[in-house]
Amino acid sequence: MENLYKKVAETMINLKQCVALTGAGISEESGIPTFRDKGGLWGKYDPMVYASIDVFMKDPSKYWSLRDLFIKNYDDYKPNKAHYALKDLEEMEILRCVITQNIDGLHIKAGSKNVIEIHGSIREIFCLKCNKKYETPNIPDGIPPYCSCGGVLKPNTVLFGEELPPEAIMKAKHESMTCKIMLLIGTSAIVYPAASLPHLAQQNGAQIVEINIERAFPNADYYIEGKAGVVLPKIVDTIRTITIDR
Numbered sequence: 001m002e003n004l005y006k007k008v009a010e011t012m013i014n015l016k017q018c019v020a021l022t023g024a025g026i027s028e029e030s031g032i033p034t035f036r037d038k039g040g041l042w043g044k045y046d047p048m049v050y051a052s053i054d055v056f057m058k059d060p061s062k063y064w065s066l067r068d069l070f071i072k073n074y075d076d077y078k079p080n081k082a083h084y085a086l087k088d089l090e091e092m093e094i095l096r097c098v099i100t101q102n103i104d105g106l107h108i109k110a111g112s113k114n115v116i117e118i119h120g121s122i123r124e125i126f127c128l129k130c131n132k133k134y135e136t137p138n139i140p141d142g143i144p145p146y147c148s149c150g151g152v153l154k155p156n157t158v159l160f161g162e163e164l165p166p167e168a169i170m171k172a173k174h175e176s177m178t179c180k181i182m183l184l185i186g187t188s189a190i191v192y193p194a195a196s197l198p199h200l201a202q203q204n205g206a207q208i209v210e211i212n213i214e215r216a217f218p219n220a221d222y223y224i225e226g227k228a229g230v231v232l233p234k235i236v237d238t239i240r241t242i243t244i245d246r
């Protein structure tokens with residue numbers, strides 16, 4: 001195990017140009033309710049009713065009836081050691097950017113600068129009529145909440161049936177194709193387009209390091225089993241030890 005950390009740390013120091021792809025697993029340690037996992041939100045609430053764009057446009061109260069589950073508590077959720085470790089790696093100029101499937105905004109809260117949120121973020125809520133932006137937790141009450149102009153408010157997240165933000169996807173693909181190492185963290189990488197990113201990276205010669213409690217990407221060059229909040233700080237420490245010794 002120690003050897004594995006050393007190998008991964010050496011590779012990251014030598015190659016740099018590292019990109020992280022993060023999923024629900026990294027936020028779970030912050031207490032964020034998961035969506036797809038066993039016991040996750042979409043096990044209790046049918047996403048095709050509660051989080052589909054078609055239903056939202058007809059009856060936004062369905063979506064907003066779940067607002068207490070995440071938006072109301074948005075400010076209570078804090079980044080964990082894994083988010084901070086990625087911020088450290090960015091400051092060390094080893095990590096170039098974080099591509100995340102998460103909508104909780106925790107990477108930005110932790111201080112990461114270059115973050116691509118491919119499913120959007122609940123940080124911002126906007127009016128479907130006049131486009132005015134509201135920031136969580138300062139959202140008007142009500143199910144659904146209305147803008148001062150009378151328009152319905154919608155979170156800046158991608159609902160089912162909705163197109164992903166094209167600019168974010170383009171950037172994510174570009175980062176994946178040009179990085180030298182991709183860290184897969186807490187993502188099962190089964191949902192497209194995130195699922196295609198490690199393949200894009202590998203096809204273009206990048207090494208893949210998977211950090212997960214369960215292996216999801218059998219073709220990874222390195223697999224470190226464990227929670228992101230434990231593994232990532234240990235990688236950062238190992239990198240620091242190696243670079244100080246030099």
Ligand SMILES: [Zn+2]
Binds near residue numbers: 148149151
């Ligand atoms: Zn408005």
